[in-house]
Amino acid sequence: VVSDEIHNDFVYPGFEHTVFANVDPRFAEFTVTCTAPSKTFNLAGLQISNIFISNETLREAFQKEIDKTGYDEPNALGAVACEAAYRGGQEWLDQLRAYLLENLNFLRAYLQEKIPQIHLVEPEGTYLVWLDCSELGISGKELDQFIVEKAGLWLDGGAMFGPSGADFQRVNIACPRATLELALDKLKAAVDNLG
Known part of the structure; x- marks a missing residue:
């Protein structure tokens, strides 16, 4: 399951966001969780995202496919902006x-x-x-x-x-x-x- 959690930071009072992989401990074994600072911090143009894969075999297979694309390294500006947003953007x-x-x-x-x-x-x-x-x-x-x-x-x-x-x-x-x-x-x- 590829779970798009990109809007996870936008929850209204009285509600709580639950990441799909956390619904049941077994789900983490077959889930690719995608998040990004792009929606939350308006950084879409910097093309940076986060991909969490708990299952090591699935993670290695994913990394091999990403390596083939030539887009396996984030740009420096995106990485710095992502870190700055998460560290200082609360x-x-x-x-x-x-x-x-x-x-x-x-x-x-x-x-x-x-x-x-x-x-x-x-x-x-x-x-x-x-x-x-x-x-x-x-x-x-x-x-x-x-x-x-x-x-x-x-x-x-x-x-x-x-x-x-x-x-x-x-x-x-x-x-x-x-x-x-x-x-x-x-x-x-x-x-x-x-x-």
Whole structure:
């Protein structure tokens, strides 16, 4: 199992993140756990990540494959930034988490007050938040077109995650509140013009 734990640092109060390999001690034997400072500390451009493999045989096989790619050594800037983020970034991360929670609360209140047809799917963590748009009466490609063409937004259409996502859109709340409010104002205007 390759377990992508890249959003593990973004957990809202009252919830706890459990790494897949820790769910059961046996799971660590067949799990490749992937984390990175890229989401948490906005270091994606530095192309640095962490890969944890407890099983020595699996780890050696993985290393052999990585060696073949020619990308087996991290760049120096990425390694230094990763260490600096993990050693000295706690205060920044705490402030980021607080800001994300405020954005989540703002999003929830805005939807309830101004766009009650769209419902927040309450997240336990991450800054990628699902919106249930089923009450709009449009779904799939039509919903995606509505979001782009009528609201002037570029969200992640839920249909790309499978048929059960056709009524959903995913919004990134890791932005300035003014940007989030502008996006919600555009969405409200589009929804108001639906009927």
